[in-house]
Amino acid sequence: MTGKKKMSIDCFHCMSRKQSLMGTLKDEELACMNEHKSSVNYKKGQTLFYEGTRPMGLFCINGGKVKVFKMGSQGKEQIIRLAKPGEFLGYRALLGEEFYAASATVIEDANICFIPKFDFLEILNRNPNFYKNIVQSICHELGVLEDRFSDLAQKSVRERLAANLLMLKESYGMEGDDSTLIDIALSREDLANIVGTATETVIRLLSEFKKDGLILFEGKRIRVLDAKALAKEADFYA
Amino acid sequence: MTGKKKMSIDCFHCMSRKQSLMGTLKDEELACMNEHKSSVNYKKGQTLFYEGTRPMGLFCINGGKVKVFKMGSQGKEQIIRLAKPGEFLGYRALLGEEFYAASATVIEDANICFIPKFDFLEILNRNPNFYKNIVQSICHELGVLEDRFSDLAQKSVRERLAANLLMLKESYGMEGDDSTLIDIALSREDLANIVGTATETVIRLLSEFKKDGLILFEGKRIRVLDAKALAKEADFYA
DNA sequence: CGAAACCTTGATATACTTCAAGTTGAGTGG
DNA sequence: CCACTCAACTTGAAGTATATCAAGGTTTCG
Numbered sequence: 222m223t224g225k226k227k228m229s230i231d232c233f234h235c236m237s238r239k240q241s242l243m244g245t246l247k248d249e250e251l252a253c254m255n256e257h258k259s260s261v262n263y264k265k266g267q268t269l270f271y272e273g274t275r276p277m278g279l280f281c282i283n284g285g286k287v288k289v290f291k292m293g294s295q296g297k298e299q300i301i302r303l304a305k306p307g308e309f310l311g312y313r314a315l316l317g318e319e320f321y322a323a324s325a326t327v328i329e330d331a332n333i334c335f336i337p338k339f340d341f342l343e344i345l346n347r348n349p350n351f352y353k354n355i356v357q358s359i360c361h362e363l364g365v366l367e368d369r370f371s372d373l374a375q376k377s378v379r380e381r382l383a384a385n386l387l388m389l390k391e392s393y394g395m396e397g398d399d400s401t402l403i404d405i406a407l408s409r410e411d412l413a414n415i416v417g418t419a420t421e422t423v424i425r426l427l428s429e430f431k432k433d434g435l436i437l438f439e440g441k442r443i444r445v446l447d448a449k450a451l452a453k454e455a456d457f458y459a
Numbered sequence: 460m461t462g463k464k465k466m467s468i469d470c471f472h473c474m475s476r477k478q479s480l481m482g483t484l485k486d487e488e489l490a491c492m493n494e495h496k497s498s499v500n501y502k503k504g505q506t507l508f509y510e511g512t513r514p515m516g517l518f519c520i521n522g523g524k525v526k527v528f529k530m531g532s533q534g535k536e537q538i539i540r541l542a543k544p545g546e547f548l549g550y551r552a553l554l555g556e557e558f559y560a561a562s563a564t565v566i567e568d569a570n571i572c573f574i575p576k577f578d579f580l581e582i583l584n585r586n587p588n589f590y591k592n593i594v595q596s597i598c599h600e601l602g603v604l605e606d607r608f609s610d611l612a613q614k615s616v617r618e619r620l621a622a623n624l625l626m627l628k629e630s631y632g633m634e635g636d637d638s639t640l641i642d643i644a645l646s647r648e649d650l651a652n653i654v655g656t657a658t659e660t661v662i663r664l665l666s667e668f669k670k671d672g673l674i675l676f677e678g679k680r681i682r683v684l685d686a687k688a689l690a691k692e693a694d695f696y697a
Numbered sequence: 698c699g700a701a702a703c704c705t706t707g708a709t710a711t712a713c714t715t716c717a718a719g720t721t722g723a724g725t726g727g
Numbered sequence: 728c729c730a731c732t733c734a735a736c737t738t739g740a741a742g743t744a745t746a747t748c749a750a751g752g753t754t755t756c757g
Binding site: 379421422425 | 714715
Binding site: 316376 | 612
């Protein structure tokens with residue numbers, strides 16, 4: 222039943238499965254996924270899908286990192302979300318039966334599986350719990366975006382940068398001992414496009430935070446030295 | 460089967476049902492809703508639910524208008540969404556099994572039905588099509604918010620005000636002949652809290668738009684005179 | 698009728714953007 | 728391995744959109 226794949230790991234042994242929404246899939250369903258999926262290696266800069274196109278299936282990140290963004294009228298990207306191993310991409314458009322509202326581009330070399338729309342929907346229909354988890358996840362995402370929307374409208378750039386650094390630390394902090402190092406290689410421009418500001422402004426504010434001992438640069442990565450002070454900068458207690 | 464209610468219209472005769480997501484409900488399910496719902500009249504300024512509380516059921520707007528907003532740390536509201544007759548409120552939190560992420564307050568006297576969580580979920584489980592429609596609606600909302608998020612980050616206040624006026628015209632323009640009149644009584648402060656700016660700035664920009672013949676004030680309402688020019692101001696073609 | 702909420706206009710301050718120029722760093726080919 | 732190139736990063740100076748503060752006018756409503 223479980224056909225051997227040459228190049229790619231099968232879903233049963235996929236490292237990122239456990240943390241993903243696939244946790245609730247039964248063996249049979251996982252086998253179905255496994256048979257219909259294809260796995261591709263992407264280089265940094267390659268694009269998974271473009272805003273305005275029709276979704277053909279679901280992306281599942283096995284390794285690497287991806288940014289999801291919209292293009293503004295002056296050609297400036299606004300990053301809506303980052304995705305890491307274990308996360309799905311494209312299910313909003315799939316379930317909403319709409320075109321992609323944003324584009325997705327790889328920011329760290331990635332291995333990503335693709336499950337055709339039909340097979341994904343099949344599994345969804347056969348497994349109410351899986352469906353329920355996906356719906357919950359979408360609802361949660363909507364709530365998170367409402368938060369960020371509100372912050373974007375009301376907080377200063379400095380506050381937003383601080384808040385986003387903390388958020389990044391939560392999502393991309395390394396395991397255990399080194400949890401203060403934000404393990405994602407974002408360019409200053411990407412960071413600016415997350416925060417919603419100009420690249421130069423991010424650079425200036427980062428160097429202020431550094432001067433004040435709140436953060437530190439380690440290569441292309443940022444280490445959070447004083448999370449509490451950052452939270453204060455972010456106006457989390459006010 | 461269809462028990463008579465004294466004060467409130469039953470769901471079968473509800474004027475707002477047709478435009479709502481309930482369109483797909485079967486008679487039997489509608490009867491179930493009808494039996495378990497309660498209907499309340501709210502005055503402007505009254506609150507349906509508060510951010511951070513646990514959702515107990517679904518709100519369904521029969522008449523009137525509601526704003527959904529988050530409170531910022533300086534006590535300034537950020538309006539996430541407006542809701543009008545036929546629309547549901549609170550289903551994101553319900554399906555996501557989370558607390559409310561925002562508060563909801565009546566801005567025009569309203570008549571609103573409430574379906575307890577249990578009964579709503581029952582109906583949802585019994586009617587896959589209904590469920591599917593709700594999910595689609597949430598997905599769509601997420602897409603819309605992504606758009607607005609991106610605009611908030613990249614457009615100027617002037618552009619956003621213009622864009623929001625057009626959006627309001629689409630949603631609250633009157634039927635047929637008078638489609639250019641935005642039929643919702645928003646205070647300048649509310650409008651500012653939609654656009655994400657200061658009240659004074661909205662006032663100044665509105666009076667500029669008026670001076671330039673793009674809009675007109677009719678009582679507390681705004682009429683859009685030149686939608687095309689507004690779209691230009693909103694940077695829709697750029 | 699009076700108080701409170703809402704609206705408007707003006708003056709001032711500033712956080713942030715934009716433009717410009719220089720530096721560093723990464724990747725490529727000879 | 729070095730030189731070359733292009734992109735990413737950084738700092739400075741100047742301009743501006745927008746927030747903030749203040750005060751007066753207007754509507755609403757009990």
